[in-house]
Every structure is written in C-alpha cells, then in structure tokens.
Amino acid sequence: MSLALGGLPSVLPADKLAELKETAGKLCAPGKGFLAADESAGPWLRARHVEAAKIPDVAENRAEYRSMCFATPGLSEHIGGVILHWETLFQRDAQGKAIVDIIKDNGMIPGIKxxxxxxxxxxxxxxxxxxxxxxxxxxxxxxxxxxxxxxxxxxxxxxxxxxxxxxxxxxxxxxxxxxxxxxxxxxxxxxxxxxxxxxxxxxxxxxxx
Known part of the structure; x- marks a missing residue:
C-alpha cells in the first residue's frame, strides 16, 4: 500500500497511482488548458450560420469535423486534454483512424464526459x-x-x-x-x-x- 497526498494510505496499486499522477501532471502543465468537445450535436451548429445549418447533423459529419479540429497543427501548444462526448470515443475518421489516436498523435490526452x-x-x-x-x-x-x-x-x-x-x-x-x-x-x-x-x-x- 502506497501513500497518497497528505500521507493517507492509498488503496490504489502503486503503478496505477503513478500513472494517474503522470497524467495529472501533463494535464496541468503550465500554459496548457482543456478543449471541451463533449457536445452531443454537431459543433458547427453553434455558429448558427446559414450555410453551417445545411450540413446534416449525422455521426459521419460529426466524426469528420472533430477529426479535422483535433488534427490542427500546433494545437497541443496550448491544449493538454480534450474532453470528448461518449460517441467520439469510438469514432474514426474517413481513413479509419481512431479519433482518440488522432488526439494522442497530436500531443494531447483524450478524456471523457x-x-x-x-x-x-x-x-x-x-x-x-x-x-x-x-x-x-x-x-x-x-x-x-x-x-x-x-x-x-x-x-x-x-x-x-x-x-x-x-x-x-x-x-x-x-x-x-x-x-x-x-x-x-x-x-x-x-x-x-x-x-x-x-x-x-x-x-x-x-x-x-
């Protein structure tokens, strides 16, 4: 049994506790924040733009929009973690790559609401x-x-x-x-x-x- 913060005994295995601390450290790195992308509907609909409203709010379009956003070069300079909707956790882009892998490959940590x-x-x-x-x-x-x-x-x-x-x-x-x-x-x-x-x-x- 290891010690958690404050000297209290931790019921978590030492390796799991170490992983949690490592993840927390990366999420709280100076200059980094969170990207809240846990909307259930198509994020483009927030713009309330006439042309955007014409895009069907279907799973395929949501996956493409999200993968495009998460693959933005340099995004990880200011974003440490991306909060996902449950649907996004299982989605892939048009090339078959998992969206969580797109996030990780771009230097960010996937999270879930x-x-x-x-x-x-x-x-x-x-x-x-x-x-x-x-x-x-x-x-x-x-x-x-x-x-x-x-x-x-x-x-x-x-x-x-x-x-x-x-x-x-x-x-x-x-x-x-x-x-x-x-x-x-x-x-x-x-x-x-x-x-x-x-x-x-x-x-x-x-x-x-």
Missing part, C-alpha cells in the same frame, strides 16, 4: 420537493464503473463530471441536502474514475436561478 446530465425531478424524486420546487440531481453513478473501464480501454485517461448546484436564496437554495448530495456524488465519481485509471475533473457548477 461521464455524467448523464441531471434528473429534472431532482433529489427528492418528485416534480415538487418539500420547499415547493425541485432541486436537480446529476445522474450517472449506477453504471459509472463499467463506463470508466470501457473509456480507459478505448484510450481515455481522464474524466469530467459536471454537478449542478442551484443558487436561489429567496427559495432557500441550495438546501443542506442538495449540498450533501452534490459532495457525495462528486466524491463517488472521483473515487470510481481513479480506480479505473482516469484522472477525475471534479466540476461543481453553481447555477443562479
């Missing part, structure tokens, strides 16, 4: 909670172990989980339960992802209502 969005019924499981309104709860823990394992096998080396915490003092939000649920969910996600070799990006997002 693993949360499944939020449950609109909220942490109470009903449309209306005891305060007269719902508080959203991020979902995706149920099969996270299997998905993280699969992502690592496909070449991902870090993960991202976004957990929404609503802020509205007039409605007494967030409640203590919502804060505890957010902390517990993020902690479980981080623990599971590390156990499968993925460096966790922990993203609590405070959203004003």
């Amino acid at each position: 693993v949360d499944k969005g939020y449950n609109k019924k909220g942490i109470w499981g009903t449309p209306v909670g005891p305060l007269g309104h719902p508080e959203v709860a991020t979902v995706g823990l149920d099969d996270l172990q299997q998905r993280c394992h699969q992502a690592y096998e496909q070449g991902a080396r870090f993960a991202k989980w976004r957990n929404v915490l609503q802020l509205d003092p007039a409605k007494q939000m967030p409640t203590e339960l919502a804060i505890a649920d957010c902390a517990h969910t993020l902690a479980r996600y981080a623990s599971i992802s590390q156990s499968e070799g993925l460096v966790p990006i922990v993203e609590p997002e405070i959203v004003p209502n």
